[in-house]
Amino acid sequence: MPNALEGTRFHAYGPRHLDAIADRYGLPPDVRESMRRVSLVLPFRVNDYVLDNLVDWAAVPDDPIFRLTFPQPGMLPDSDERRLAATTGGRLREVVDDIRAGLNPHPSAQRSNVPVQAGAAVPGLQHKYRETVLYFPGQGQTCHAYCTYCFRWAQFIGDPELRFAAPEPSGLVAYLRAHPEVSDVLVTGGDPMVMSAQRLRSHIAPLLAVETVRTIRIGTKSVAYWPHRFTTDPDADEVARLFEDVVASGRQLAVMAHFSHPRELETDPARRALLRIRATGAAVYCQAPLIAHVNDDAAVVAELWRAELAAGTVPYYLFVARDTGPHDYFKVPLARAVDVFRTAYRTLPGLARTVRGPVMSAAPGKVVVDGVDGGFFQLRMVQARDPALVGRPFRARYSATAAWLDELDLAPDTPPDLAAACKPPRSAP
Numbered sequence: 001m002p003n004a005l006e007g008t009r010f011h012a013y014g015p016r017h018l019d020a021i022a023d024r025y026g027l028p029p030d031v032r033e034s035m036r037r038v039s040l041v042l043p044f045r046v047n048d049y050v051l052d053n054l055v056d057w058a059a060v061p062d063d064p065i066f067r068l069t070f071p072q073p074g075m076l077p078d079s080d081e082r083r084l085a086a087t088t089g090g091r092l093r094e095v096v097d098d099i100r101a102g103l104n105p106h107p108s109a110q111r112s113n114v115p116v117q118a119g120a121a122v123p124g125l126q127h128k129y130r131e132t133v134l135y136f137p138g139q140g141q142t143c144h145a146y147c148t149y150c151f152r153w154a155q156f157i158g159d160p161e162l163r164f165a166a167p168e169p170s171g172l173v174a175y176l177r178a179h180p181e182v183s184d185v186l187v188t189g190g191d192p193m194v195m196s197a198q199r200l201r202s203h204i205a206p207l208l209a210v211e212t213v214r215t216i217r218i219g220t221k222s223v224a225y226w227p228h229r230f231t232t233d234p235d236a237d238e239v240a241r242l243f244e245d246v247v248a249s250g251r252q253l254a255v256m257a258h259f260s261h262p263r264e265l266e267t268d269p270a271r272r273a274l275l276r277i278r279a280t281g282a283a284v285y286c287q288a289p290l291i292a293h294v295n296d297d298a299a300v301v302a303e304l305w306r307a308e309l310a311a312g313t314v315p316y317y318l319f320v321a322r323d324t325g326p327h328d329y330f331k332v333p334l335a336r337a338v339d340v341f342r343t344a345y346r347t348l349p350g351l352a353r354t355v356r357g358p359v360m361s362a363a364p365g366k367v368v369v370d371g372v373d374g375g376f377f378q379l380r381m382v383q384a385r386d387p388a389l390v391g392r393p394f395r396a397r398y399s400a401t402a403a404w405l406d407e408l409d410l411a412p413d414t415p416p417d418l419a420a421a422c423k424p425p426r427s428a429p
């Protein structure tokens with residue numbers, strides 16, 4: 001393992017570096033062993049910037065960034081950990097696959113939004129909302145580090161059913177020309193910012209020739225996990241030039257930055273990265289899920305949103321964690337999520353009240369829990385596959401434990417179209 005302080009060259013570390021990391025930071029043997037077992041099942045990737053600037057090693061194992069980035073005790077049921085501990089040799093693969101299959105690796109609708117053009121599925125595309133297409137460039141399907149709650153975790157263990165990736169953008173461009181109603185393209189992954197500037201340009205520049213595309217969004221956690229991407233990486237200037245070119249074309253360029261915890265915005269590299277991005281003319285919108293053990297505290301999310309505003313970015317979405325991976329470890333019941341959101345929201349200055357949540361990105365669309373009243377959750381479709389549902393309020397019976405839309409009983413007065421869209425829902429991208 002290279003010396004962490006050798007500079008700002010990017011190195012990714014995974015399970016085979018666990019001993020080196022544990023030695024470097026003095027992890028207790030029991031924590032190390034449990035991490036080793038859990039990492040057989042769940043993907044793990046980290047880098048020097050996260051290790052040296054974000055994790056508070058004095059607070060391990062309770063540190064939120066440690067729990068955000070490292071598989072560890074409690075993420076799998078005890079029975080599964082015991083099975084892993086008791087299994088060796090050739091049977092281990094079988095046990096790992098069995099445990100993974102029980103973690104809902106394919107939350108529904110991830111594969112159902114793939115559009116068809118001329119009788120064939122368009123590779124690397126999802127078209128869920130009328131005006132928005134998601135684009136998965138083939139070389140951007142990994143991340144600078146992995147979040148342990150990632151709903152695309154199965155993609156990182158090589159699940160062949162989750163290969164959305166497009167090797168190059170000709171299929172996307174043809175689809176956009178045939179669908180002028182699409183004004184927004186969200187370039188996502190993984191993380192598109194793991195690509196070289198040249199590769200990123202090869203995927204994005206062709207979109208500028210499609211007149212109907214007005215907004216290009218880039219979904220990324222690089223500002224949090226590897227801010228050097230925008231400042232000191234060898235091709236950071238080329239990244240800035242690409243962003244400037246998109247803005248100069250008259251398009252809105254939106255960096256959809258994933259920040260889970262205020263600490264991610266506190267470092268000098270992160271501050272410099274945000275200044276550099278904003279200097280290109282790009283806007284930065286911030287979003288993250290509410291995650292137990294990481295940020296499920298009103299004071300923490302309020303601090304996060306205030307830090308985002310102070311950095312000149314726009315607090316945008318607080319999501320509800322999806323039902324996949326170590327969901328029992330990370331989930332926050334909707335009742336608590338709405339309480340955390342409202343408690344934090346009340347403390348915000350007006351300019352930070354751009355944030356929406358808690359929002360479930362579910363099969364029929366994005367459903368926000370606006371509050372609890374008279375024994376019911378007050379719900380609203382803020383985005384929907386069917387435009388006729390957008391903005392419509394509806395209700396579901398209060399539950400102290402429900403953590404997703406499909407665990408709710410809709411009120412008897414729910415309009416039939418909303419009820420049909422919501423049942424039977426499962427989690428979606």
Ligand code: SF4
Nearest residue numbers: 143146147150190221
């Ligand atoms: S940055 Fe996003 S895609 Fe990458 S591991 Fe985290 S949640 Fe998953």
